[in-house]
Structures are given as C-alpha cells and as structure tokens.
Amino acid sequence: MAVSVVVGSQWGDEGKGKVVDLLAPQFDIVARYQGGANAGHTIRWDGQTQVLHLLPSGVFTPGVQCVIGNGVVIEPKALVSEMQKVQELGYDLTGRLLISRNAHCILPYHKAIEEVLSADRIGTTRRGIGPAYTDKVARVGIRAGELVDPDLFGQRLRSEVARQNTVLCGAYGHPGLDAEEILADYVDLGLELAGYVTDTTELLHRALGAGKKILAEGAQGALLDIDFGTYPYVTSSNPTAGGVCTGLGLPPTAINQVIGITKAYCTRVGHGPFPTELTDATGAHLRKVGAEFGATTGRPRRCGWLDLVALKYSCGLNGFTELVVTKLDVLSGLDTVKVCTEYEQGGTTKSHFVNDTRALGMTTPRYEVLEGWTQDISNCTQADELPPAALALIDRISSFTGVRVKTISTGPNRAQTVELSR
Ligand code: IMP
Numbered sequence: 001m002a003v004s005v006v007v008g009s010q011w012g013d014e015g016k017g018k019v020v021d022l023l024a025p026q027f028d029i030v031a032r033y034q035g036g037a038n039a040g041h042t043i044r045w046d047g048q049t050q051v052l053h054l055l056p057s058g059v060f061t062p063g064v065q066c067v068i069g070n071g072v073v074i075e076p077k078a079l080v081s082e083m084q085k086v087q088e089l090g091y092d093l094t095g096r097l098l099i100s101r102n103a104h105c106i107l108p109y110h111k112a113i114e115e116v117l118s119a120d121r122i123g124t125t126r127r128g129i130g131p132a133y134t135d136k137v138a139r140v141g142i143r144a145g146e147l148v149d150p151d152l153f154g155q156r157l158r159s160e161v162a163r164q165n166t167v168l169c170g171a172y173g174h175p176g177l178d179a180e181e182i183l184a185d186y187v188d189l190g191l192e193l194a195g196y197v198t199d200t201t202e203l204l205h206r207a208l209g210a211g212k213k214i215l216a217e218g219a220q221g222a223l224l225d226i227d228f229g230t231y232p233y234v235t236s237s238n239p240t241a242g243g244v245c246t247g248l249g250l251p252p253t254a255i256n257q258v259i260g261i262t263k264a265y266c267t268r269v270g271h272g273p274f275p276t277e278l279t280d281a282t283g284a285h286l287r288k289v290g291a292e293f294g295a296t297t298g299r300p301r302r303c304g305w306l307d308l309v310a311l312k313y314s315c316g317l318n319g320f321t322e323l324v325v326t327k328l329d330v331l332s333g334l335d336t337v338k339v340c341t342e343y344e345q346g347g348t349t350k351s352h353f354v355n356d357t358r359a360l361g362m363t364t365p366r367y368e369v370l371e372g373w374t375q376d377i378s379n380c381t382q383a384d385e386l387p388p389a390a391l392a393l394i395d396r397i398s399s400f401t402g403v404r405v406k407t408i409s410t411g412p413n414r415a416q417t418v419e420l421s422r
Pocket residue numbers: 011012013038039040122123124125126127128129130219220224233234235236269270271
C-alpha cells in the first residue's frame with residue numbers, strides 16, 4: 001500500500017504546492033482530493049513562478065499522472081484556462097490528467113448566490129465553493145460526468161437555473177441568470193474537458209493494485225476543515241487526512257505517510273479566531289518579509305506567531321507521520337521568536353486546543369520566548385549550515401507535538417530545502 005498525503009496543518013497557505021512539487025518525482029500519481037479554485041498553490045523553479053488553483057501540483061513533473069478527485073469542486077472555465085496555460089508552457093496533459101466524473105461543477109449561479117449571501121460574513125474567496133458543496137449535499141449538483149454530455153447537461157442546467165433563479169430573484173432581487181447564455185459557453189467547455197473525465201476511483205484502485213505510488217494533495221488547511229476547523233469560519237470541505245478517503249475513494253488502510261505542512265509562524269485569510277494574531281509591527285514585518293498576500297485573491301494575510309497548541313490539535317486530527325516547516329527564513333533577523341504553548345481562556349490555562357470558536361476568540365496566548373538569529377538562511381541546504389537558534393525552534397516544534405520535523409523550507413525555490421536526518 002503506498003499512499004502519501006500532504007496536508008496543511010494551519011489555516012492554509014503553508015506552502016503545500018512547493019512540497020508536492022518537490023515530492024512528485026517519487027510518485028506515479030498526484031491527486032487533489034478536495035477544495036476548488038479557492039486554493040492557490042505556488043511553485044517556483046528555474047526563475048519561473050506558477051500558481052495552480054485546480055490542477056494538482058504534480059503537473060510540472062513530466063510522467064506523473066494527475067488526478068482531480070470526486071471531492072474537488074471544479075470551475076470549468078478556470079480549469080480549462082489553467083490547462084491551456086500549463087500546456088502552453090510545454091507540459092502535455094493528454095492522458096496525464098484525469099478528472100473524476102463525480103466531481104461537482106461550480107456554475108455561474110454558485111458565484112451569484114455567494115455574492116448575495118454570506119461571502120462577507122466569513123470572508124470567503126468568492127469562488128462559489130460553499131454554494132457548490134451545498135448543492136452536492138442537497139443532491140442537486142451537476143457533476144463533471146454530466147457537464148461533458150451536452151444533451152444531459154442542457155436538461156440539468158435549464159432546470160437548475162430555473163430553481164436557483166427562484167431564490168436569487170425571489171429572495172434577493174437579483175435579475176436572474178439566463179440558462180441559454182450559460183449553455184453557450186459551458187457546452188464547449190464540457191466538450192474540451194470530455195477526454196479527461198473518467199472514473200478516477202477505479203483508476204486509483206488499479207494503480208494501487210499495480211503497486212504504484214500515489215501522493216494525495218490537500219488544499220487549504222486542517223483549521224479550515226468544515227468539521228474540525230473554526231466553524232463557521234471554515235471552508236466547505238475536509239482538508240484533513242480523512243478527506244483523502246472520501247475525496248478520492250482510497251481506503252484508510254492504503255495510507256502509510258501523512259505529511260503535515262506548517263509555516264514557522266501562522267497566517268490566516270478571511271475572518272475567524274486567530275489566537276496568536278499580531279496586529280503590531282511584528283505582524284506587519286512577517287507580512288512584508290513573508291510576502292503574505294493571497295495567491296488567489298491578493299488579500300493581505302493576517303500574521304502571528306506559531307501556535308503550537310493548534311498545531312498539536314492538527315497532528316491529532318491528521319496523524320502526521322512527519323512535519324515540514326516552511327518559511328523558516330522569514331524569521332531571520334528577529335531578536336526573539338515566540339511560540340504559543342498555552343491558551344488562557346476565562347481564567348483557566350489550557351495546553352490543548354478546544355474547538356470552540358467563541359472561546360478561541362477570547363483566548364490570550366501564552367508564549368515561550370526563543371532566541372532569534374541574524375543569519376540569512378535562505379541559501380542553506382544542509383542542517384549544519386543553520387544557526388543553532390533556528391534548529392532549537394525546530395526541536396521545540398518536534399518536542400511539543402511529538403512529531404519529527406523531517407524537512408525545512410528556507411525559500412520558495414525547489415533548491416531552498418533542508419532535509420533533516422535526525
Ligand atoms: P471559501 O473556501 O472560499 O468558501 O472560503 C472560506 C474560508 O476559507 C475563508 O476564510 C477563506 O479565506 C479561506 N480559504 C479558502 N481557501 C483558502 C486557501 O487556499 N488558503 C487560505 N485560506 C483559504
């Protein structure tokens with residue numbers, strides 16, 4: 001059995017794209033299991049930077065098959081334009097990209113609904129993610145297998161637009177959407193995708209049977225999980241490792257490696273509790289040095305110290321077999337570095353995360369203060385090149401969570417990576 005999983009351990013934007021791209025040559029298949037074009041996975045090599053929203057981060061590794069699983073919600077327009085961009089760069093997708101016929105489509109009414117509904121309340125990416133998953137659960141969604149069949153798609157879309165318009169026009173005074181206008185674009189998009197849409201679960205089962213290695217790529221992060229995140233300030237899917245089983249159809253017993261990605265500090269985009277948030281000059285410094293602006297929306301990210309209490313919760317949810325610490329270079333030059341090891345909530349001190357959004361919003365973090373370092377570490381590729389203070393932070397992450405840190409990322413390029421043998 002050979003399934004490895006890459007999961008964001010925080011509120012997303014941990015650097016999963018870089019890690020998946022680095023690991024991809026060791027795998028036969030890279031498969032996205034949840035989320036949609038709300039994700040922005042940045043990959044940088046040889047002076048090039050590419051941001052992927054829907055395609056798995058294995059696309060730039062020739063020979064690796066890429067799967068978009070049933071748990072992903074697909075915006076056909078965004079997907080086709082991303083596929084074109086990647087192909088123009090010289091990476092052929094024919095026979096390499098497989099899209100689950102059971103993946104649900106994000107259609108124009110999903111974005112319209114999100115605009116009139118709750119986008120501002122949560123601070124969503126406004127990509128129609130929540131409304132598409134809502135339709136999936138309400139059993140009225142249109143799936144990729146239907147999108148690629150023009151007659152069936154026409155029937156389904158006309159009846160869905162009529163239904164969605166009753167809500168949009170009736171309750172929100174929206175002018176309503178025109179099914180024929182949508183069909184004029186989307187039938188062609190469906191035909192462009194037709195050659196890629198298939199039964200990916202069967203394909204993955206055959207691959208497992210043939211001893212192939214699969215890397216499951218998560219989007220967002222554990223603290224944005226619909227069930228285990230800071231509800232309602234969460235995304236609408238399960239980024240946690242359990243999402244691999246439901247989002248790809250792989251059995252839990254096939255998973256033998258779960259890699260948690262954590263930044264050396266924390267960030268969050270959108271609303272919701274963030275106990276270690278820094279609204280002072282240090283927060284602004286982390287945002288500037290870490291270039292903490294959303295890869296999908298361009299929004300400035302909220303920044304704060306590393307929250308080990310939340311990270312340990314994430315370890316419990318995902319069963320991480322190892323951690324990758326990213327953006328360690330961003331902390332260079334700070335006199336001291338803090339890590340949160342306890343929460344003070346209503347007069348009591350806790351060292352474990354209680355998933356209570358209200359209480360988290362009224363939490364005072366208690367920190368351990370570690371020594372900083374001045375050395376620029378962005379060109380370090382060996383553990384013994386790193387300053388002792390940086391290694392002490394890594395050791396503290398491991399000792400607090402009980403999970404070993406196997407890899408450190410010291411910059412966005414593939415080469416800016418340190419493997420730890422300890
Ligand atoms: P949605 O996923 O667009 O519905 O947004 C729900 C929440 O998840 C918002 O707070 C978003 O900012 C956040 N979110 C969604 N995708 C990402 C991501 O890839 N990185 C970081 N935050 C995200």
